[in-house]
Amino acid sequence: MEPLTWTGQFGTFLNPIMLAAVVVFFAAAILNFVIGFAGIRAGGYEVNDEGTMVMNRTPSDYLLMAMQFAVLVFLACCVGFIIGGIVLPEMAQKGILGAVGQRLLPVWIALIVTFALSITFKARLGLYGKLFNSSIGMVGFGLVMFWVYAALFSAWVAPFDALDQISSLRNDIPGTPTPEGEAYSHYLFGGDRLGRDVFSRVILGSTFVLQIAPLATVFAFMVGITLGLPAGYFGGRLDTILTFVANLVLAFPVILLFYLLVTPEIVAAGLPQYMSMVLFLFPIIFLVTLFNSRFHTQPKRRNLLVGLTVLIGGLLYLSLISDRGTVIDVLGWSRLPESWPDRISLGLFSIPLPQSLDLFDIGGNILIVFVSVVFVNSPTVFRIVRGITLDIKTRDYVAAAQTRGEGPWYIMLWEILPNARGPLIVDFCLRIGYTTILLGTLGFFGLGLSPESPDWGSTINEGRSLLTVYPHPALPPALALMSLVLGLNLLADGLREESLKD
Amino acid sequence: MGAFILRRTGVMILTALCLTFVVFFLTNLFPNLEKLAKTQGNARMSDAEVVSWLDRNGYGGPMILRYGEWLGVVPGWTREDPQTGEITGRCIDFGMDPADAPRFCGLLQGDLGYSTVSNDEVAHIIGGRLVLTGILMFWAFAIMVPAALLVGVLAGMREGSRLDRSLSTFSIASTATPEYVSGVVFIVLLASSTAGVSSTLSEWGWLGPDGWLGDRNTLFLGSARSAMDGGITFWNFTLPVVTIALYGMGYIARMTRASMAEVMTSQYIRTARLKGVSFRNIVLKHALRNALIAPFTVIMLQFPWLLTGVVIVETLFSYNGFGWTLVQAASNNDIELLLACSIVAVLVVLVTQLISDIGYVLLNPRIRIS
Numbered sequence: 001m002e003p004l005t006w007t008g009q010f011g012t013f014l015n016p017i018m019l020a021a022v023v024v025f026f027a028a029a030i031l032n033f034v035i036g037f038a039g040i041r042a043g044g045y046e047v048n049d050e051g052t053m054v055m056n057r058t059p060s061d062y063l064l065m066a067m068q069f070a071v072l073v074f075l076a077c078c079v080g081f082i083i084g085g086i087v088l089p090e091m092a093q094k095g096i097l098g099a100v101g102q103r104l105l106p107v108w109i110a111l112i113v114t115f116a117l118s119i120t121f122k123a124r125l126g127l128y129g130k131l132f133n134s135s136i137g138m139v140g141f142g143l144v145m146f147w148v149y150a151a152l153f154s155a156w157v158a159p160f161d162a163l164d165q166i167s168s169l170r171n172d173i174p175g176t177p178t179p180e181g182e183a184y185s186h187y188l189f190g191g192d193r194l195g196r197d198v199f200s201r202v203i204l205g206s207t208f209v210l211q212i213a214p215l216a217t218v219f220a221f222m223v224g225i226t227l228g229l230p231a232g233y234f235g236g237r238l239d240t241i242l243t244f245v246a247n248l249v250l251a252f253p254v255i256l257l258f259y260l261l262v263t264p265e266i267v268a269a270g271l272p273q274y275m276s277m278v279l280f281l282f283p284i285i286f287l288v289t290l291f292n293s294r295f296h297t298q299p300k301r302r303n304l305l306v307g308l309t310v311l312i313g314g315l316l317y318l319s320l321i322s323d324r325g326t327v328i329d330v331l332g333w334s335r336l337p338e339s340w341p342d343r344i345s346l347g348l349f350s351i352p353l354p355q356s357l358d359l360f361d362i363g364g365n366i367l368i369v370f371v372s373v374v375f376v377n378s379p380t381v382f383r384i385v386r387g388i389t390l391d392i393k394t395r396d397y398v399a400a401a402q403t404r405g406e407g408p409w410y411i412m413l414w415e416i417l418p419n420a421r422g423p424l425i426v427d428f429c430l431r432i433g434y435t436t437i438l439l440g441t442l443g444f445f446g447l448g449l450s451p452e453s454p455d456w457g458s459t460i461n462e463g464r465s466l467l468t469v470y471p472h473p474a475l476p477p478a479l480a481l482m483s484l485v486l487g488l489n490l491l492a493d494g495l496r497e498e499s500l501k502d
Numbered sequence: 503m504g505a506f507i508l509r510r511t512g513v514m515i516l517t518a519l520c521l522t523f524v525v526f527f528l529t530n531l532f533p534n535l536e537k538l539a540k541t542q543g544n545a546r547m548s549d550a551e552v553v554s555w556l557d558r559n560g561y562g563g564p565m566i567l568r569y570g571e572w573l574g575v576v577p578g579w580t581r582e583d584p585q586t587g588e589i590t591g592r593c594i595d596f597g598m599d600p601a602d603a604p605r606f607c608g609l610l611q612g613d614l615g616y617s618t619v620s621n622d623e624v625a626h627i628i629g630g631r632l633v634l635t636g637i638l639m640f641w642a643f644a645i646m647v648p649a650a651l652l653v654g655v656l657a658g659m660r661e662g663s664r665l666d667r668s669l670s671t672f673s674i675a676s677t678a679t680p681e682y683v684s685g686v687v688f689i690v691l692l693a694s695s696t697a698g699v700s701s702t703l704s705e706w707g708w709l710g711p712d713g714w715l716g717d718r719n720t721l722f723l724g725s726a727r728s729a730m731d732g733g734i735t736f737w738n739f740t741l742p743v744v745t746i747a748l749y750g751m752g753y754i755a756r757m758t759r760a761s762m763a764e765v766m767t768s769q770y771i772r773t774a775r776l777k778g779v780s781f782r783n784i785v786l787k788h789a790l791r792n793a794l795i796a797p798f799t800v801i802m803l804q805f806p807w808l809l810t811g812v813v814i815v816e817t818l819f820s821y822n823g824f825g826w827t828l829v830q831a832a833s834n835n836d837i838e839l840l841l842a843c844s845i846v847a848v849l850v851v852l853v854t855q856l857i858s859d860i861g862y863v864l865l866n867p868r869i870r871i872s
Contacts, residue, residue, distance in 0.1 A: 042664070064664075136671070244513075248520055251855065253847045255810040255825075259832040260525065260844075265533035437680045444682045444814065445829065460682055464818060468724050471690040471697045478683040486678035493674060 004175030004186055008095020010084040018077045025070035032063040082108070091185055096175045100188055100199065106153040107146060114145055127425070130498040137494015143487025147480070150203055151210040158200035159184030162454040170195040171470045192473035193462060201454040202476045208455040209484065212366070213435040216373045217428060220435075222283040223374065224381025229412040231382070232389025243386070246379035254376055255441070261372045262447040272368040277321050279374050284313040293409040320367070369448040373438050377431060384427055388420040395419075422499040426492050433488035440481050456481045503863070510859055514852045522609075525844040526569045529837050535561050537835050542618060560592055572615070572841070574608025609845065615838030619831075624842045627827065632846065634730060635812055635823035638742060642808070646747035647754070647801060654758020654797065659785050661763040670759065676752030681814040685745040689818075693724035693741060726821040742819045746811045750804050754797055761796040765789045795865045802858030806851040 007015055042064065043056030085098025086105060094102060101108075115138075122129035131137040150157060160183055169176055169191035176187050189198035231239040249257075261272055287309045295302035392398065393416065401411045443449050443457020451458060456477035463474025539555045540547055547555065556562050560571075560579045570576030571592055578592030593607035607613040614624040657669035679687075691698040700720040703709040709719060723738040765771065766789055774788050813825030820826075824843065831840040 244517075248517055248524075251517055251521060251806070251848065251851045252524075253806050253809045253851060255813045256525075256828065256844055256847050259828070259840075260528040263832060265537060265835070266528060266531060268533045269531045271528070271531070433678065440680060440682060441810065441814065445817070457682070460686060464686060467686065467689050468694045468720075469696060471694050474686050475690055478686045482679050482683045482687075485680075486675055489674045489678045490671075493670075 002092060003173070003177060004091065004094075004096050004099065004188075006096050006175070007081060008084065008098045009088060009093040010081055010098070011095055014077045014080050018074060021070040021073040021077070025067050025074070028063045028066045028070070032060055032067075035060060035063075096186075096188055099186065103157050103159065103188070103199075104150070106156055107149040110149040110153070111142065111145055115142070127495065127499060130501070131491075131494055134494045134497055136490050137498065140487045140490025140492070140494055143483055144491055147206050147484045147487070148210060151206040154203050154207050158197075158203040159188075160197040160200040162201050162204045163196065163452060164200075165195045166191065167195045171466070171473070174198075174472055189476050190472040192459075193466065198459075198473050198476055201459055202456070202480050205454040205456045205459060205477060206480065206484075208453065209436055209439060209481075212370060212373070212439060213432050216370055217377065217432045217435050219279065219283065219370075219374045220377035220381050220431065221424070221428065222286045223279060223378040225385050225417065226282050226286045226289075227378075228382040228385025229389055229416065230408075232386040233393055233408060233412050233416070239386070242382070246382045249375070249379040250383075254438070255445075257376060258372055258442060258445070258447055261375075262368055262442065267365075267368055272371045273321060275375060276367060276371045279371060279378070280317055280320055284309065284317060287313065289409050290413050293407060293413055296407075365448045365450065369439065369442055372442075372448075373435055376438065377435060381427070381431070384423070385420070388423060389416055392416045392419055426496045426499065429488050429492035429495060433485040433492075436481065436485050436488070506863065507860055510856055514856050518848060518852055521848045522573070522841075522845060523569055525841060525848070526572060527565060529840055529844075530561070530565065530568065534835060534837060538618065538837060541835070558590075570608075572608050574606045574610035574613070577605045578603075578607050614842045614845075617831075617836050617839040619834045619836040619839070624838050627839065628824070628842050628846065631822065631824045631827045634821065635816070635825065637734065638739075638746070638812065638816075638821065638823060639808065641739065641743040642746040642750075645743060646751050649747070650751045650754035651758055651794070651797065653751070653755040655762050655785070655790065655793065657755070658759040658762025658793065659766060659789070661766065666759070670756070673752040673755040673759070676748050677756070678752075679749060681745050681749050681811045682818060684748050685741070685815060685818045688722075688741050688745060689724040692721045695719045724819070726819040730822060742815050742821060745818075746808065746815050749811055750808055753807075754800055754804065757800040758793065758797040762789065762793040765793040795862065798865060799858045799862050802854045802861065805854040809847055809850065 005011060040058050040060050042060045043058045046054045046056060048054060081095070081097040082101030082104075085094040085101035088094050088098065091099060118125065118129065119132050122132045131141060164183075166178055166182065166187075168179065169187055171193060172187060172191045172195075174188060174190040176190060177185060178187060184197075187197050187199070189202070192198055192201070227242055231242045260266065261275075266272070288306050291305040291309065292302060295305060389412070397419075398411060398415055401415050406415075439455065440457035440460070443453070443455050443459075444461045446458065446461055449455060449458050451462065459477040460474050460481075463470075463477075467474055535556055536552050538561075539552045539559075542559075543555050544551070553562075558581065560581070561568070563579065567576055571578050580589055580591035580594070582589050591603060593605065593613075594603040604611065612625065614628065616622075617624050617627055620627060653669050653673060657666045657673070660666060692700060695701060695704070700709060703721065704719060708714060709721065718737065722741050724741065726738055726742045729735070729738045771784060771789060774784050779788070809825070812823065813828060815821070816823045816825040817829055824846065827839065828843040828847070830836070831843055
């Protein structure tokens with residue numbers, strides 16, 4: 001079989017159009033810049049004396065219109081390639097872009113459904129609906145949802161498994177056909193150093209990022225909120241101590257912290273697990289305080305909610321922190337190495353419970369990556385929450401609640417927190433992006449994750465040694481990571497703009 | 503003002519002590535020491551031999567005492583060999599008479615210890631590497647700061663205009679591109695002989711033996727190794743510098759934009775405008791000075807971020823500076839060298855924080871006068 005071309009059959013007439021669009025765009029942009037210096041600006045509306053309005057058009061306006069048109073043509077060509085890939089029967093006719101478009105069919109359908117539903121009902125959807133009024137927010141949301149759906153449907157989208165190797169396709173260029181009898185007829189983005197499919201690995205790598213990054217951010221927010229609210233509300237010595245500790249963590253260069261936390265020696269000492277014991281406690285504390293402060297006047301309901309939280313949360317907590325054969329082995333038997341002088345006594349924690357209660361073992365390394373990312377992010381969230389609390393606690397409704405005799409935790413969690421949601425939601429989006437970058441950094445330095453893991457950072461790290469000769473294994477994960485983070489940042493920007501309009 | 507600086511310095515010293523202790527604790531945990539013993543002594547040591555090796559080499563005492571020794575506030579350990587009567591100690595260099603050795607030798611005395619992997623004084627290694635990184639940082643700052651301020655001021659002077667929207671989108675895109683992504687993209691686009699711009703230009707004959715753009719195969723070099731021996735050229739140093747500068751730029755530009763936009767809506771600008779001052783003069787003479795106070799803080803606080811960037815870029819472009827040393831020290835379990843790197847990193851962060859705090863107070867007349 002022949003190697004695929006990038007654009008396939010549609011390329012013969014779409015390629016020149018696309019090229020023309022790009023040329024027109026850049027020519028217009030440069031011209032516009034030049035005539036801007038010559039003093040020609042975009043025209044505007046002018047109101048005449050008799051009450052009519054005149055719209056002036058200058059050359060600058062026409063150039064801007066040309067640029068807009070070029071962008072539209074370019075996008076239309078991209079859509080054309082995807083439709084071509086879905087409609088045309090033969091692989092050679094589809095081309096690489098078309099074939100990728102066809103593999104991503106479930107993602108396109110889900111995206112179209114999401115956008116159609118959201119735009120139809122946007123009046124009823126609150127802040128989320130308002131997002132669809134800003135074009136930047138919509139682009140960001142589209143990019144994020146693209147990766148969310150790619151991760152959800154990765155089993156259908158990715159033609160190969162992350163570790164499938166075809167040794168004859170090592171470092172082969174995009175579009176190389178696979179031997180007879182393989183799961184799919186081509187390596188769409190080529191093969192990497194070990195002959196694995198780059199396209200499948202990029203898609204499968206998205207599941208890792210989209211599982212860890214949002215969850216780690218949620219945990220960081222739980223820690224930051226649980227500590228930041230009292231620090232801002234009560235102030236005093238508690239505030240001084242907490243702020244000092246937060247600044248301590250913030251003054252630590254992130255990369256050094258990772259190197260100190262994620263090296264095998266430290267992991268063997270169990271330090272990340274002790275940290276996870278502390279950090280993972282915060283969501284339970286948060287939820288218990290949340291329910292208790294609200295329903296303590298209705299003991300029955302309170303007991304039910306708090307009991308459920310403690311039971312479910314506690315079981316999840318113990319399952320999460322305990323790992324068979326490591327330092328913290330709560331649900332099995334604690335097996336501590338005897339020859340370990342620096343050991344902190346764990347006698348308290350070696351509760352013998354049946355092994356079957358340990359619901360899941362997260363791969364030890366992923367737990368460590370997770371903990372370090374939460375640890376790095378929490379102090380920043382703490383500072384943001386503390387700052388907002390300091391601002392909001394002087395408002396009238398807080399004073400009203402205080403006069404009503406509400407407890408401090410009720411005021412913090414049910415009066416201050418809901419009113420701080422705007423900036424917190426925006427920061428949440430930004431922070432997921434930052435966490436994605438951190439995860440990529442960890443992968444890039446080969447810290448914590450196994451080298452064959454398909455996550456984007458590790459794949460970039462693996463591809464960079466031969467980068468100048470074989471660029472195709474490292475480039476797709478790099479662009480994937482960039483597009484996801486860009487999407488999250490644009491989404492945050494759109495949300496900020498729309499929430500400010502309130 | 504004096505009291506403020508004193509208090510800030512006090513907090514900084516306390517923070518530095520806490521952080522150095524944390525780093526010392528993490529690098530001197532037993533598994534690290536065990537690995538050190540096995541690489542320095544014998545790979546097949548028994549547990550008892552490891553403990554005795556550690557005792558002989560001064561790693562046996564309690565952690566807090568060893569931290570004191572390292573810091574230089576507790577006298578260095580000395581030990582007399584029961585069989586030979588030879589005296590060894592922390593402060594006694596090889597071949598030195600024990601009687602001449604100083605009592606204290608630690609950070610405060612300027613003795614950073616000895617790198618076990620590269621067999622050299624840590625201070626000597628770090629010094630050279632810091633110079634290399636300093637050059638890289640200098641160029642990165644020289645590009646990043648003016649470019650970021652320009653973008654921020656241009657975007658902020660007419661909030662909501664088309665120029666503002668396109669520059670803001672550019673800033674967002676730059677903050678969304680970490681160094682390891684932009685570095686990879688730059689190398690593929692500009693420094694690869696098989697792909698990107700360079701290969702196209704070679705095909706046209708613009709690059710290559712008789713091309714007018716230069717006789718090299720690529721526009722830029724994807725490795726900064728040749729820049730280390732003093733030969734910094736446009737060809738080998740552009741990509742690392744631009745890669746570092748790009749990620750930090752967006753953030754500074756956004757801060758400048760926010761600050762500029764806020765200043766442009768203030769009362770005194772409106773007054774100036776009503777008096778008929780031209781827009782150019784309003785921006786350059788009235789708004790700019792006040793708008794640059796906030797970005798100053800942000801630029802100083804950018805150092806800790808740049809540190810991560812430096813580590814990534816130096817690894818990616820194989821430039822043996824400070825960041826590269828940190829990675830090597832951490833992966834080779836070179837305890838003293840890693841400790842020294844951490845101290846430098848922590849100090850850089852804390853000193854820039856201090857400068858940014860004091861600078862903010864000095865620059866802002868509202869705070870300075872009250």
